[in-house]
Amino acid sequence: MRIGIASQLLGTGLQRVLQNQPECEITWIAQNGLEAVQKCETDIPDILLIDPNLPILDGAETTRRIMKSSHSPILLVTDSVEGNAAKIFEAMGCGAVDAVDFAVNGSAEEREKSTQNLLKKIKTIMRLQQFSVRESKPSALVIDVKQANIPPxxxxxxxxxxxxxxxxxxxxxxxxxxxxxxxxxxxxxxxxxxxxxxxxxxxxxxxxxxxxxxxxxxxxxxxxxxxxxxxxxxxxxxxxxxxxxxxxxxxxxxxxxxxxxxxxxxxxxxxxxxxxxxxxxxxxxxxxxxxxxxxxxxxxxxxxxxxxxxxxxxxxxxxxxxxxxxxxxxxxxxxxxxx
Structure with a gap:
């Protein structure tokens, strides 16, 4: 799968992780939101990894502009879930599919865990585009009309x-x-x-x-x-x-x-x-x-x-x-x- 990266701080770490995955090809890396929007105009990747703290155009505005012309799925990648919650939700409101915490510091165990979480998210998002639910439906509606205090x-x-x-x-x-x-x-x-x-x-x-x-x-x-x-x-x-x-x-x-x-x-x-x-x-x-x-x-x-x-x-x-x-x-x- 072809992956675009938009991050000034996390780009090197993301590149290091993804270049070791045979199924992943890094299409381009942008240092700011405006550059990411411009790159998408000529080369749309299969999935985009976007830092919510991008300069020039932040993650939300970058997501909004890209989604106007392309429906390439966007995964937000951040080094701090708690510190960036508001920006993450704003970007998700503009069309980002999901978000993941990517550790650039910490122990080797923590970094490995965040790497596996990132790869799992990428694979899941790619499946989302093809997946159709085929689970069996409930066979009957069970109703207990005697239940009390049941709100609409x-x-x-x-x-x-x-x-x-x-x-x-x-x-x-x-x-x-x-x-x-x-x-x-x-x-x-x-x-x-x-x-x-x-x-x-x-x-x-x-x-x-x-x-x-x-x-x-x-x-x-x-x-x-x-x-x-x-x-x-x-x-x-x-x-x-x-x-x-x-x-x-x-x-x-x-x-x-x-x-x-x-x-x-x-x-x-x-x-x-x-x-x-x-x-x-x-x-x-x-x-x-x-x-x-x-x-x-x-x-x-x-x-x-x-x-x-x-x-x-x-x-x-x-x-x-x-x-x-x-x-x-x-x-x-x-x-x-x-x-």
């Missing part, structure tokens, strides 16, 4: 471009809110707590990582928080599972949506937002089959038109809407349920 549920799946889109949605919602909202955003567990904290600052609702054995509560927004798949159990509580192991999407929107279709007693609202690949399309179709109101984001307002396109193509979405209308639909749903 809104479930959302997102990937590349998701953080910024989710921020736009949550910033328009306010307490009191009778619905519970669960978000599956493709993001590494190292960034899930930072993403949750960042989203929590965008809304008056309570945004938190979904915890094992916890049941969705009205007025709360839950974000999947590990590299395992978030699911709902028969007791309507959260759990995490490593299965299916062969899925590159972690956490998977399809896996969560399937569990919701199987166990949640009343239909709610399910939404697929911007993202690369096909994750969530089949789960959305299953939710539509059991009575949920399903929505896919339109192409014009999607940063990456992969997941919502797949949902549209298989007829999973009741509606295909631009972002502003998706926000309005959620607001109407929340207002209706609050009355």
């Amino acid at each position: 549920l809104i479930v959302i799946g997102a990937s590349a471009g998701g953080p910024k889109t989710l921020s736009a949605i949550l910033s328009k919602l306010s307490a009191p809110c009778a619905s519970a909202i669960v978000i599956i955003q493709h993001v590494d567990r190292d960034f899930s707590f930072g993403l949750t904290e960042w989203l929590n600052n965008q809304t008056s609702l309570t945004v938190q990582v979904a915890r094992i054995h916890e049941r969705p509560q009205a007025g709360h927004v839950y974000v999947a928080g590990t590299n395992d798949h978030l699911v709902l159990t028969a007791s309507l509580r959260f759990a995490y599972t490593p299965e299916p192991r062969n899925m590159p999407y972690r956490p998977s929107v399809d896996v969560f949506f399937n569990s919701v279709a199987k166990y949640w007693p009343t239909p709610g609202q399910a939404i697929i937002l911007t993202g690369m690949g096909r994750d969530g399309a089949e789960g959305l179709a299953l939710l539509r089959q059991v009575g949920w109101h399903t929505i896919a984001q339109d192409e014009a307002t999607s940063v990456v038109y992969g997941m919502p396109k797949a949902a549209k193509e298989i007829g999973a979405a009741v509606e295909v809407l631009p972002l502003d209308q998706i926000i309005r639909s959620i607001q109407q749903s929340v207002t209706k349920n609050t009355r």
Whole structure:
């Protein structure tokens, strides 16, 4: 695979690692964001590694400009997850697929671990472009109408471009809110707590990582928080599972949506937002089959038109809407349920 690198500080270390991988070819190395944009205009690599702290144009602006003319997947590479969380989420909102911590200092063991994490991320992202979910669907909808205090549920799946889109949605919602909202955003567990904290600052609702054995509560927004798949159990509580192991999407929107279709007693609202690949399309179709109101984001307002396109193509979405209308639909749903 052909790889482009945009980093002033990490370029040498990334080059050293990748040149020892027979399947990797370094196409070019840019020292700043503007140079990376210009190189992409004439030579688009299979995958881009971008430092969020680029000079001239930072990682977010570089990502935004590249995504306007190319859908080459972008992996953010940083030497400090905690120190760059805000910049990472901003760049992911502009279309970056994922982020990884790459250690340039530290012990040999730490450097080797970060190298393996980097290579794993690269391979996963390349699989995302080809992967189509073929997991078996739940055979039946299990409903326990006697469950007490079950709030209306809104479930959302997102990937590349998701953080910024989710921020736009949550910033328009306010307490009191009778619905519970669960978000599956493709993001590494190292960034899930930072993403949750960042989203929590965008809304008056309570945004938190979904915890094992916890049941969705009205007025709360839950974000999947590990590299395992978030699911709902028969007791309507959260759990995490490593299965299916062969899925590159972690956490998977399809896996969560399937569990919701199987166990949640009343239909709610399910939404697929911007993202690369096909994750969530089949789960959305299953939710539509059991009575949920399903929505896919339109192409014009999607940063990456992969997941919502797949949902549209298989007829999973009741509606295909631009972002502003998706926000309005959620607001109407929340207002209706609050009355």
